[in-house]
Structures are given as C-alpha cells and as structure tokens.
Amino acid sequence: MNIKFALAGNPNCGKTTMFNALTGANQYVGNWPGVTVEKKEGKVKGNKEDNITVVDLPGIYSLSPYTLEEVVSRDFLLNEDPDVIIDLVDATNIERNLYLTTQLIETGVPVVIALNMADLIEKRGLKIDTKRLSMVLGCPIIETSALKGTGLKELIAEAVKVAKQGEHQLPQSIFSEKIEKAIDTVVPVLSETITANKKRWYAVKVLENDEKVMNHIVLSSQNKTTIDSLRKELETELD
Ligand SMILES: Nc1nc2c(ncn2[C@@H]2O[C@H](COP(=O)(O)OP(=O)(O)OP(=O)(O)O)[C@@H](O)[C@H]2O)c(=O)[nH]1
Numbered sequence: 001m002n003i004k005f006a007l008a009g010n011p012n013c014g015k016t017t018m019f020n021a022l023t024g025a026n027q028y029v030g031n032w033p034g035v036t037v038e039k040k041e042g043k044v045k046g047n048k049e050d051n052i053t054v055v056d057l058p059g060i061y062s063l064s065p066y067t068l069e070e071v072v073s074r075d076f077l078l079n080e081d082p083d084v085i086i087d088l089v090d091a092t093n094i095e096r097n098l099y100l101t102t103q104l105i106e107t108g109v110p111v112v113i114a115l116n117m118a119d120l121i122e123k124r125g126l127k128i129d130t131k132r133l134s135m136v137l138g139c140p141i142i143e144t145s146a147l148k149g150t151g152l153k154e155l156i157a158e159a160v161k162v163a164k165q166g167e168h169q170l171p172q173s174i175f176s177e178k179i180e181k182a183i184d185t186v187v188p189v190l191s192e193t194i195t196a197n198k199k200r201w202y203a204v205k206v207l208e209n210d211e212k213v214m215n216h217i218v219l220s221s222q223n224k225t226t227i228d229s230l231r232k233e234l235e236t237e238l239d
C-alpha cells in the first residue's frame, strides 16, 4: 500500500533527527512550491510491505496562518491528504507542544503522537502517563528517542495501522454547546469538495472568519447572512 506520513511539530522537537532516522539516505530536499522554505521528503527504510513516503514539515507553534511555515504546513495537511500526521511532541516541553497537537487533531487527519526525547525523561527519572494522555486526546502515543533510535519501529507500525484503518474517529465535540451548535449549522452548507473528515475544521475557520479559508469558499447570500448572525451571537458568548 502507498502511505504518506507528515512529520509535524514545534521547532526543535526533533523532526529532522526523526526524519533522518526513518529515511536514512533515502531522501530528497527541495523547496515548497513558491516559497523558500525547505521541503524534505523521503521513503521510510526497512518496510518491505508498504511504500511509505514521509514529509518533514517546517517547525511551527500553531496552524494559524501568520508565518510562511504555518501556511506551508496548513496547506499541506489540508490539500495533500497525508494518511497520518506523526506529531512530534518534545516530552521535556509537553505543555507548550500540546497546543499544536490539539490543532492538528482538529484538521481531521488521523494523528499519531511521537512523544520524543524519551531518553531525557528517563534520565531525569520522570514518567509520563501516556495511557491517560492518549485517552484524553483520542490518539495513540508512542514514546520515542529520535536521537537514540528507540521506539521508531513501534511508531511506524502504529502509524501504518492507523493509515490502513482508513476511517477514523472524527475530532470530538470540545467547545461549548452553543459553539458546537453553530459548527453543526455551518457543516452542511460547506461544499461537497471538502471531504467529510475536514468539514468540522473548515466550519470552525468559517466561524472565525479566517481570511484564507473564506477566500476558498463560495456561499450563497442566504448562508452568508446565517453565518454572519452566528458569528455575532458567538462574539457575545465569548466576550
Ligand atoms: N536527547 C535527545 N535529543 C534529541 C532527540 N531528538 C532530537 N534531539 C536533538 O534536538 C535538537 C533538535 O533536533 P532537530 O531534529 O534539528 O529538530 P527539528 O524539529 O527538526 O527542528 P526545526 O527544523 O528547527 O524545527 C538536536 O540537537 C537533536 O540532536 C531525542 O529523542 N533525544
């Protein structure tokens, strides 16, 4: 089976180290279309059964489209249909890293978390309750050390399993009842060209009046009015 992984995570969490460990010399370096942000793509070595491509996304703190790196990452995740996002989380900086994780989960692309720098956690005598964290976030977590090469086999096996499952759990309802209701109103007016698993993400962005998303979406004047009044209602709720 042809499988595509996207490696995403904060700057300095170990993506390139992981990318090199997964691909060996089997990699190609170029630029993302139209921008001078480096794009690294390679084939996962040692997996004979499947043809796995892995893409090293630029390091980002969020998916808000303010920096070039964020735009590149967001466009890739939404338009190029990776089968799985491998989200590298620096286990020594877990709180800051999980902010991006929640945004990645919301894209509707299945996420497998690589809890990286596990060697440092062990050295410090700490233990992270990955079982509980995995339950809360609704995605598998594998402890890894990209530097020492540990956990990589398990990570690939888990990500392949998720890719082969095809369908997956949609992002859960996480907002207040009122916001969730607004999302439910927006989802059906979104075009059929947006795949079902990504509709929730687009609906949230429509409600946020995200400029890049609004430029992509065609709405009837009636739907525009409905969405405008939903936004106004939510503004008062969030004030
Ligand atoms: N101890 C330890 N160090 C690691 C691990 N993974 C990566 N590092 C180190 O962390 C530093 C950053 O690693 P990179 O792979 O360059 O991180 P990156 O995510 O590609 O960074 P950007 O491309 O800048 O976003 C390097 O010094 C690595 O050697 C790990 O599992 N354990």
Ligand SMILES: [Mg+2]
Pocket: 015, 016, 017
């Ligand atoms: Mg890097």
